[in-house]
Amino acid sequence: MMNRNRSTTKNGKVYNNNNEVAILVTNNWGWGWSSEVDPDSMCKFLYYPPLINYILDGGNTVDLLKSGKLSDSGQEIFKDIECESSLFRLGLKNVVVKWIPRGHIFKVSEYDGLETIEYFSLDEWFQNNGT
Numbered sequence: 001m002m003n004r005n006r007s008t009t010k011n012g013k014v015y016n017n018n019n020e021v022a023i024l025v026t027n028n029w030g031w032g033w034s035s036e037v038d039p040d041s042m043c044k045f046l047y048y049p050p051l052i053n054y055i056l057d058g059g060n061t062v063d064l065l066k067s068g069k070l071s072d073s074g075q076e077i078f079k080d081i082e083c084e085s086s087l088f089r090l091g092l093k094n095v096v097v098k099w100i101p102r103g104h105i106f107k108v109s110e111y112d113g114l115e116t117i118e119y120f121s122l123d124e125w126f127q128n129n130g131t
Contacts, residue, residue: 007056014052020099022052025108025115031090035110046108055097062093 007016014022023046026033034045055061091113098117100106105120 007053009049009053012049013047014049014056015102016099018099019102021047021102022056022097023100023108023117024048024051024055024095025098025117026091026094026110026113027096028094028114030094030113032110032113032115033091033095035108035115036091051095052097055095061095065093 007014007022009015016022024033025046034042037045051061054064094113100117107118107120108115109118110116
């Protein structure tokens with residue numbers, strides 16, 4: 001998905017003019033992107049500005065994989081992400097940018113590699129108050 005607005009990077013996240021923040025998820029079956037890493041790395045994979053900007057600038061992750069520019073430690077765009085190379089490649093091929101309204105509480109759910117975004121809503125969540 002191409003960015004329909006100008007984007008800016010601030011505090012390690014990419015924002016557009018609609019006050020939305022960009023995240024990375026997989027849009028197809030196979031292997032997840034952020035859901036397949038350890039919890040400490042999840043936010044880095046979700047909000048990773050170099051890859052988000054690469055995609056928003058028209059870059060294609062499949063072309064990046066085919067180019068052979070990825071080494072076992074990743075390509076320059078991924079120099080500060082540590083991940084097992086084969087897992088990294090499996091998730092990378094289906095990564096897309098999605099926009100989340102700023103300030104919304106959400107989680108990424110994964111099933112067979114397909115990652116979906118779930119928003120927190122009081123209408124759909126229940127609280128057990130112990131009574």
